[in-house]
Amino acid sequence: xxxxxxxxxLDNLWAYxxxxxxxxxxxxxxxxxxxxxxxLEFLAARRLTITFFIVGQDAALExxxxxxxxxxxxxxEIGNHSFRHEPWLHxxxxxxxxxxxxxxxxxxxxxxxxxxxxxxxxxxSLSEDTLDTLLRRGYEYDATVFPNxxxxxxxxxxxxxxxLTPEEKKQRSALFGTWKDAFRPVRPFQWRLADGRxxxxxxxxxxxxxxxxHLSYLIYLxxxxxxxxxxxxxxxxxxxxxxxxxxxxxxxPLDFMGREDCAELAFFPxxxxxxERKLAIxxxxxxxxxxxxxxxxxxxxxxxxxxxxxxxxxxxxxxxS
Ligand SMILES: [Zn+2]
Numbered sequence: 001x002x003x004x005x006x007x008x009x010l011d012n013l014w015a016y017x018x019x020x021x022x023x024x025x026x027x028x029x030x031x032x033x034x035x036x037x038x039x040l041e042f043l044a045a046r047r048l049t050i051t052f053f054i055v056g057q058d059a060a061l062e063x064x065x066x067x068x069x070x071x072x073x074x075x076x077e078i079g080n081h082s083f084r085h086e087p088w089l090h091x092x093x094x095x096x097x098x099x100x101x102x103x104x105x106x107x108x109x110x111x112x113x114x115x116x117x118x119x120x121x122x123x124x125s126l127s128e129d130t131l132d133t134l135l136r137r138g139y140e141y142d143a144t145v146f147p148n149x150x151x152x153x154x155x156x157x158x159x160x161x162x163x164l165t166p167e168e169k170k171q172r173s174a175l176f177g178t179w180k181d182a183f184r185p186v187r188p189f190q191w192r193l194a195d196g197r198x199x200x201x202x203x204x205x206x207x208x209x210x211x212x213x214h215l216s217y218l219i220y221l222x223x224x225x226x227x228x229x230x231x232x233x234x235x236x237x238x239x240x241x242x243x244x245x246x247x248x249x250x251x252x253p254l255d256f257m258g259r260e261d262c263a264e265l266a267f268f269p270x271x272x273x274x275x276e277r278k279l280a281i282x283x284x285x286x287x288x289x290x291x292x293x294x295x296x297x298x299x300x301x302x303x304x305x306x307x308x309x310x311x312x313x314x315x316x317x318x319x320x321s
Contacts, residue, residue, distance in 0.1 A: 006297075008251040049076055051076065051297045056082065056084075147181055149210040192314050
């Protein structure tokens with residue numbers, strides 16, 4: 001049977017507010033205690049084990065610890081999603097990157113007992129220095145690449161809904177990735193770095209067309225037509241099968257939340273739907289995924305991809321300056 005990895009970026013309310021330039025994020029408002037049990041229940045009902053990329057700052061706060069501990073207790077994999085969740089991580093100097101990753105690792109270990117072995121950059125921000133730092137710190141894989149042609153559109157939409165200053169927009173100019181990212185592979189590959197090789201598992205987009213197939217996007221389509229969203233997912237999985245791509249599929253907490261859960265994020269696509277409707281859409285989409293793929297963690301995807309290491313493409317990192 002074909003397989004697909006599932007991962008959830010555990011972006012918290014404050015992280016969205018910070019990226020969007022909204023005041024009040026500095027007190028780290030959190031919805032984790034409300035949404036994590038709901039996500040865990042959804043996954044348990046389908047007997048799924050996935051990867052949660054956790055933000056170190058959340059792990060460092062006592063108020064989030066019970067929710068984070070519950071993720072580990074349910075058997076899910078824990079990855080590192082940076083400490084401060086700054087989508088301009090690609091601008092950090094090597095020493096700052098080392099500190100950022102170390103701080104996140106320590107907070108995550110202290111909260112969950114797990115030392116993370118996989119990484120996804122905030123807002124899909126990535127640099128050669130980040131890859132070098134990950135390799136040096138013993139990571140098994142990076143999962144930041146998002147080869148999505150629509151990234152600049154998503155960024156323009158977010159900017160249009162925000163009160164960001166020109167300076168803040170410049171800082172966020174690589175948010176959701178760059179045009180360059182759209183031309184990277186959709187299937188796992190290896191980065192050729194000065195000190196060795198690092199496995200990359202990109203967030204899968206539609207092979208060839210490089211348009212998104214992650215759950216937030218499918219929910220947005222379902223807002224207009226649930227039939228169209230289901231057809232789109234079947235078509236996307238078919239395209240993956242036809243091209244020998246084992247997809248890596250991305251989730252977010254907002255996929256499990258409705259308008260009654262978080263008024264602050266009403267600007268976000270799909271956050272105008274009621275919670276029950278959204279969960280019903282998610283259930284339909286997961287029925288399609290489960291019928292077509294064995295669903296595994298990112299760590300398991302990394303192990304299977306590495307087992308066929310000779311078949312993996314090797315790329316030299318080239319990032320826009
Ligand atoms: Zn994030």
